Amino acid sequence: MAYIVKPVFITSKMVSRIKKFFIQIGELSYFAGRFFKETFTLPFEFKELLRQCYHMGNRSLVLVVMTNFIIGLVLTLQSRPTMIQFGAVSMMPNMVGISIVREIGPVITALICAGRIASGIGAELGSMRVTEQIDAMEVSGTNPFKYLVVTRILATTLMIPLLVIFGDLIALYGSALVENLKGQVSFQLYFNTVFDALSFGDLVPATIKSFFFGFVIGLVGCYKGYYCKKGTAGVGVAANTAVVTASLLLFVVDFIAVFVSDIFYEL
Amino acid sequence: MPLIASKNLMEPKNDKGRKVVIRIEDLRKSFGSNQVLNGFNMVLYKGENLVVMGKSGSGKSVMIKCLVGLMTPDSGYIEVMGREIGALDRQNLDELRSDIGFLFQGSALYDSMTVRENLEFPMRRHKEKLGVVQDTTPLVIEALENVGLGHTMDLMPSELSGGMKRRVALARTLILKPKIILYDEPTSGLDPITAKEIIELMRSIQKKYNTSSLIITHDVDCARVISERMILLVDGINYADGTFSELSSSSDPKVEAFFKK
Ligand SMILES: Nc1ncnc2c1ncn2[C@@H]1O[C@H](COP(=O)(O)OP(=O)(O)OP(=O)(O)O)[C@@H](O)[C@H]1O
């Protein structure tokens, strides 16, 4: 019998790619380990941390508001006809509320921030590496890992959950707007129904998940920028791969988070 | 990291009656199969201007980065002001680095900070050394006026020209009053007139603070004006050394190549 499918040969290029992939995972873990080590040693760059928090919130707020508002609108508009068909339109706030708070809000906000913040960090640290600013910091007696990396990762870890909560509220507002205009549901009734429907078990895993999202965004952005290859092309690559890697990792983290919280749910 | 030659510690710190501030012995560094430094030796005496010349890609920047601990050499012995770089912990290394000024090849100003913040940055960890408690403004003004740029304090680096950036970088290098200054291509990328101004500045600084300077360059004019002694870095080793006139009249083809117009 002849082979129908041509056998796939493992080329040396594939081997080196796979090798590179695992090397990156190793390096990223080492980088994360170094982050934890240096976070808990003095001196602490508190002023820079505040500055970074402010910058990150400031830079992504408009995007987060716009995307979440639209998602809230669209989700409600799209599911309305089906809900009407099932005679369940009064369950609209429950359905939208739960899906936004548990999944859509955190993921949309984190993805937007991966595009905005991780690429920003990648490009910023990358160009600092290429133009020797990181070396200059090192020789002037400031630990650049602490000053640049630790502050940024902490800032994303703290700010993404805040942005997620804010984004959730905006998305719910968008949804309420549709219900208000199309279904004559008052905002008060809408939000009362939403908050009645939401339980502790919806809010806590979503919030914990957001912290991890923030950590991943900061970690990947810093890692790509800090080890940027020389040359201006390297900066572009750092920014680009930061977004791609961070977005992919976000889904992996999301999967793990949902998996774990599901186990707790059943207990 | 196998650092050889601790025997050198036993040797007297004086060569020819002059105090040694930097000593490099048998420095080797490679990147993969690219053997950059191949047993480089160098001594910098107190108060002198030493020029290290070599063509692009010969490993000058690698050498100077090993010197301040930004890169770890594969092997070799590096001693700065009597202390072995490879053996220092972070705190002692930072302390030693505050006595070394480093002017980077591309100025390396922090481009998210103003000129003033750039100059204040090195002082954040070394306030005790400078004896200032709170206000560092007078020091910033003094350093900027030393390089003739007193009016640029609140500008961003992106608003400065290349020559101005180099001067601000020089001011930043000087703000901790270092005893040794390492210049990585101080005149590269500048027009001849600006280059000359930078060289004049370097000379006046050297007179004013009596620093020892290691100047890395491939600019023959710069070397002629500023060098008291020169080392040529060829094929990863200290190929030749001597004064500018000695080397420029040499008949060795590899040495001649540097001085041919
Ligand atoms: N981080 C690094 N990784 C890999 N190779 C490097 C690295 N840094 C330098 N090299 C290599 O070492 C060699 C010497 O580089 P170096 O920057 O010291 O040259 P240079 O003498 O300073 O040249 P230039 O005058 O152009 O500044 C080059 O071939 C370079 O490719």
Ligand SMILES: [Mg+2]
């Ligand atoms: Mg160089």
